[in-house]
Amino acid sequence: MYSGPIVDCDVHHARNSDAELIEFLPRGWREYVTDRGRAGNVPLTVQDGFPNPHGFMRADTYPEGGGEPGADYPTMRAQLLDASDVRRAILTFGDDSHLAGHHNPYFANEIARACNDWSIERWLSRDPRLLSSIMVGSQLPELAAAEIHRHAANARMVQVMLVDNPFGYGFGHPIFHPIYAAAEETNRPVAIHGGAGGWANPPSTGGGSVNTYFETHTLWPQAIQTHVVSFIAHGVFEKYPKLRLILIEGGSAWIPSLLWRFDTEFKGLRREVPWLKRLPSEYFAEHVWVSSQPLEISPKREHVVELLRSMHLEDKLCYASDYPHWDADEIDYLSSRLPAEWHRQVFLENACRLYGWNAEELGRPAAAAEKAT
Amino acid sequence: MTYDVGPISDFSERRFRIVHAAGHEIGVLRWQDRFFAVHNRCPHQKGPLCLGVVSGRLHGGAPGSMEVDDETPIIACPWHGWEFDLERGRALWEEGYAVKVVPVRIQDGRVLLEVGRSAAEASP
Numbered sequence: 001m002y003s004g005p006i007v008d009c010d011v012h013h014a015r016n017s018d019a020e021l022i023e024f025l026p027r028g029w030r031e032y033v034t035d036r037g038r039a040g041n042v043p044l045t046v047q048d049g050f051p052n053p054h055g056f057m058r059a060d061t062y063p064e065g066g067g068e069p070g071a072d073y074p075t076m077r078a079q080l081l082d083a084s085d086v087r088r089a090i091l092t093f094g095d096d097s098h099l100a101g102h103h104n105p106y107f108a109n110e111i112a113r114a115c116n117d118w119s120i121e122r123w124l125s126r127d128p129r130l131l132s133s134i135m136v137g138s139q140l141p142e143l144a145a146a147e148i149h150r151h152a153a154n155a156r157m158v159q160v161m162l163v164d165n166p167f168g169y170g171f172g173h174p175i176f177h178p179i180y181a182a183a184e185e186t187n188r189p190v191a192i193h194g195g196a197g198g199w200a201n202p203p204s205t206g207g208g209s210v211n212t213y214f215e216t217h218t219l220w221p222q223a224i225q226t227h228v229v230s231f232i233a234h235g236v237f238e239k240y241p242k243l244r245l246i247l248i249e250g251g252s253a254w255i256p257s258l259l260w261r262f263d264t265e266f267k268g269l270r271r272e273v274p275w276l277k278r279l280p281s282e283y284f285a286e287h288v289w290v291s292s293q294p295l296e297i298s299p300k301r302e303h304v305v306e307l308l309r310s311m312h313l314e315d316k317l318c319y320a321s322d323y324p325h326w327d328a329d330e331i332d333y334l335s336s337r338l339p340a341e342w343h344r345q346v347f348l349e350n351a352c353r354l355y356g357w358n359a360e361e362l363g364r365p366a367a368a369a370e371k372a373t
Numbered sequence: 374m375t376y377d378v379g380p381i382s383d384f385s386e387r388r389f390r391i392v393h394a395a396g397h398e399i400g401v402l403r404w405q406d407r408f409f410a411v412h413n414r415c416p417h418q419k420g421p422l423c424l425g426v427v428s429g430r431l432h433g434g435a436p437g438s439m440e441v442d443d444e445t446p447i448i449a450c451p452w453h454g455w456e457f458d459l460e461r462g463r464a465l466w467e468e469g470y471a472v473k474v475v476p477v478r479i480q481d482g483r484v485l486l487e488v489g490r491s492a493a494e495a496s497p
Contacts, residue, residue, distance in 0.1 A: 021437070174436070174437070183442045224494055234436050234437075235433075235436030236436075238436065239435065239436055263466075266466060267417075267454075267455045267456075267464070267466055268453045268454035269454065270431075270456060270465055270466060271449070271454075271456070273431030273433070273436075274431040274432055274433035274436065274439060274440075275435065275437070275438060276433070276468075279467070280464055335485050
């Protein structure tokens with residue numbers, strides 16, 4: 001089993017109450033949200049989604065003192081950060097991550113700003129191992145770009161995260177490009193997190209809507225596939241040649257099949273996208289990283305390994321726990337499913353390449369001294 | 374070996390004409406008074422390549438832009454649309470993947486194919 005240094009690329013931090021976030025809203029928006037008398041507050045989170053019969057959280061992550069999973073730092077520290085040699089953990093928010101599902105784009109933008117400030121003040125201040133995603137209201141891409149620039153000088157705000165899809169077009173559509181221009185200018189990767197494409201907006205599944213969480217969760221990779229194809233077809237990586245992308249919580253075993261098909265389609269349909277200068281798989285290889293969770297469970301371990309190897313994904317997989325969610329992948333489990341010679345790449349080095357960190361330095365035993373006191 | 378496949382006037386602009394030489398089916402194209410010849414056999418699934426559409430190469434600069442390079446004729450295979458540059462035979466997505474090119478020269482108003490010779494060998 002792997003016991004070395006770890007970068008965890010998907011840790012969901014949450015809040016216990018609306019009040020925690022409301023205090024980070026500007027006064028006018030606080031007024032809009034609160035003090036509505038018996039009607040209560042305007043909801044801050046998107047009111048939609050499929051119910052999971054088990055709940056969405058690992059049952060043992062509910063803090064002993066009460067509150068929500070992912071909302072209590074000491075619990076997270078004990079269960080995740082100190083439980084293994086975690087050197088860096090990238091925070092990816094809880095239900096607030098779906099803010100692009102809000103119908104009101106101005107409200108979504110303000111929630112994004114509040115989320116980011118809350119993340120910095122309430123979480124990054126507590127532990128140097130913690131880093132945060134930058135949430136953006138992608139309904140208003142110019143304001144989203146401004147929000148990215150607002151955090152440009154904060155090296156611990158490490159990536160721009162997209163989840164819900166406000167427009168129903170793949171994320172490669174030019175309407176989103178101001179976000180990518182800002183991400184490239186500020187040297188931040190863009191993360192597309194599973195659920196993208198319709199947690200709260202029109203279907204995240206091709207062919208039609210589904211009716212159970214079982215179905216939608218099985219089909220989460222479809223939305224990610226749409227966005228990958230859209231990014232490449234619209235020439236996002238030609239337009240923003242330094243942009244990097246990480247796909248979170250969409251699995252990975254489908255990537256070879258998608259890219260094989262994508263390359264073949266390009267040979268016949270290049271006329272439609274002559275701005276592409278290379279095969280789609282070549283753009284993917286240069287620009288796209290993938291989170292490990294959830295690793296598909298093939299009946300024989302070697303089958304999924306062989307699929308991943310066929311696209312050199314051992315160079316691109318980045319460990320993600322998805323703590324505290326119900327479908328999290330444990331380190332011991334993941335390391336038992338992947339070849340030992342991949343472990344250091346998957347648990348440390350690939351993420352370092354993505355985020356521009358020095359893996360050797362971060363992986364040194366001395367770095368453990370950086371752990372929170 | 375050199376094959377005389379007819380006078381220039383037998384070849385219409387921008388249209389392939391299929392000829393037979395040395396046991397091969399070869400498509401000969403007149404394009405802006407230049408001549409190109411390739412084997413009528415797509416390297417993908419052996420489709421009749423020269424029955425496809427000929428056009429200038431499409432280029433794109435910024436996403437969304439379409440520009441035509443009329444100096445570079447392209448054939449798109451009628452079966453799957455795979456495109457090849459007729460000057461060198463190379464696929465547009467990979468230089469190492471190509472259809473066989475036959476060197477062409479014009480002499481005394483006649484179109485001559487150098488079958489069995491590579492383009493490099495046929496160069497003066």
